[in-house]
Amino acid sequence: MATSKQPAFPHPPLEIGVPQYPTPVIPSFIDRNGHIVLVEKVSSEKGSYTPQKPAITDTDPVIYKGRDAKKWPETLYLVHERPTADGEFVYRYWANDRSLASQDPWNYGVDYSSDHPNFPIYTRQYIVPRSQYAPVALGNVDPVFGGTARIIKQQMQELGEDNPLRSRYVMVARVYESVPGPQLAGKSVNQYGVTETTTNQVVDPTTAPSLTGLLVSDSVTPVAAGKSERKRVVMDSTPPDVITYEVSHDTATIKNTTSLILRSNLTPPVITGAILDVADVDIGFPWIKRTIKSLPLDGNGDPILPPSRVEYRSIQHTFPGIIYTWKAKQTDNEITASLSFFDNRYPISMTVAARSVITYHVGEQDLSTENFFKVITRPWAIQFFNIPDGTIHPPAPVNLSTASISTNGIAIQIAGGQASDPVYYNVGDEILIGGDCERWQGNIFIKRLEYVREPV
Numbered sequence: 001m002a003t004s005k006q007p008a009f010p011h012p013p014l015e016i017g018v019p020q021y022p023t024p025v026i027p028s029f030i031d032r033n034g035h036i037v038l039v040e041k042v043s044s045e046k047g048s049y050t051p052q053k054p055a056i057t058d059t060d061p062v063i064y065k066g067r068d069a070k071k072w073p074e075t076l077y078l079v080h081e082r083p084t085a086d087g088e089f090v091y092r093y094w095a096n097d098r099s100l101a102s103q104d105p106w107n108y109g110v111d112y113s114s115d116h117p118n119f120p121i122y123t124r125q126y127i128v129p130r131s132q133y134a135p136v137a138l139g140n141v142d143p144v145f146g147g148t149a150r151i152i153k154q155q156m157q158e159l160g161e162d163n164p165l166r167s168r169y170v171m172v173a174r175v176y177e178s179v180p181g182p183q184l185a186g187k188s189v190n191q192y193g194v195t196e197t198t199t200n201q202v203v204d205p206t207t208a209p210s211l212t213g214l215l216v217s218d219s220v221t222p223v224a225a226g227k228s229e230r231k232r233v234v235m236d237s238t239p240p241d242v243i244t245y246e247v248s249h250d251t252a253t254i255k256n257t258t259s260l261i262l263r264s265n266l267t268p269p270v271i272t273g274a275i276l277d278v279a280d281v282d283i284g285f286p287w288i289k290r291t292i293k294s295l296p297l298d299g300n301g302d303p304i305l306p307p308s309r310v311e312y313r314s315i316q317h318t319f320p321g322i323i324y325t326w327k328a329k330q331t332d333n334e335i336t337a338s339l340s341f342f343d344n345r346y347p348i349s350m351t352v353a354a355r356s357v358i359t360y361h362v363g364e365q366d367l368s369t370e371n372f373f374k375v376i377t378r379p380w381a382i383q384f385f386n387i388p389d390g391t392i393h394p395p396a397p398v399n400l401s402t403a404s405i406s407t408n409g410i411a412i413q414i415a416g417g418q419a420s421d422p423v424y425y426n427v428g429d430e431i432l433i434g435g436d437c438e439r440w441q442g443n444i445f446i447k448r449l450e451y452v453r454e455p456v
Helices: 379-384
Strands: 018-020 037-043 077-083 089-095 109-112 120-129 149-158 169-178 184-189 195-203 215-224 227-235 242-247 253-262 275-282 287-294 309-319 327-331 334-338 348-362 404-407 410-413 430-441 444-453
Touching: 120 149, 195 215, 348 430, 379 404, 379 410
Parallel strands: none
Antiparallel strands: 018 037, 037 089, 077 089, 109 120, 120 169, 149 169, 184 195, 195 227, 215 227, 242 253, 253 287, 275 287, 309 348, 327 334, 348 444, 404 410, 430 444
């Protein structure tokens, strides 16, 4: 709005109003329509002069009634009196009210949201009576251009102290912004080695984040009552698998495959083939990090198993007794027998080094086919010759083939007397005395066979 501190004419005739045109629209004096500021010069020494109260409100306002009153647009209110420096004269300022609609056609400035020409921001400044001011409801669109430009900011403030309209009028500023605004997109490479798109946009406050796509984040931050800012980050593609390797305590090479999976696509893990373990970790919506531990595959597609190895430990073990010959005879109903211990011996216990052979296999192994060393001493040998169990012995002498012995009412007949099982044992032979097979990882089993050798 343009107003002058002084009248347009330095020396206007007394009590004759001189108009100023504060808006770009020149008023029509034919139909007395439009906006003016009328400046009147009156003598302060004239007997009829009395200072007048400016028309702050519509209660008993002072209205212009000069002899040229029918010449100007109506209604002209007294808004300011300003005496000259010598006090001889007084300038009176008269103005008629302006409506919002009358100022809309020319009263705007244009900016652009994020400098995009398709998303204008209109700024309007009105001069209106203080008593008629009211805020615009949220959601109202620009009164001239409409579209998506809606009220975002509004303010009412006083005019400057040197402005003669200050008593009755205020300045109303309104900003209409295009909502939603343009989408501003940028690219970056994230920690997973893929590009992601970041989109910033001014949006309606009711906008809700979306959970679709390869989402990293989506936030809607309030900025004002009429708008919010949305920042959405989405991966352009699913991150590639990351493969690393480690060596286990038993020198197995283990392959680690790490994948990012959307929660909606997550399925229960299946442990098959070379897979040893599967671990899922929630790293934040909507992603799950899955790490699959597996054995590498050879050229035939078979798992590369951990290398076999041998371990040793000291154990206490009882080696079998050995009987080479019998001396026995039967007279009447009495059987007598004797053993020669020059080469013979009873079972002997000693501390030896046990050798464990450790191998790895796909699937559980059946140990029942292993040839574990065991000594079966015949019951008649234990009862008749009184030798301990665990002793290797020959068949009974032929002359005792029909002999029998009774123990606790049970007759044990030699009946030709089979030899022990096994029939022989050589000191220094390595014998298999035990073993186990247990799960190592996944469907891979570790098999241990333990061997001992009697010192010669």
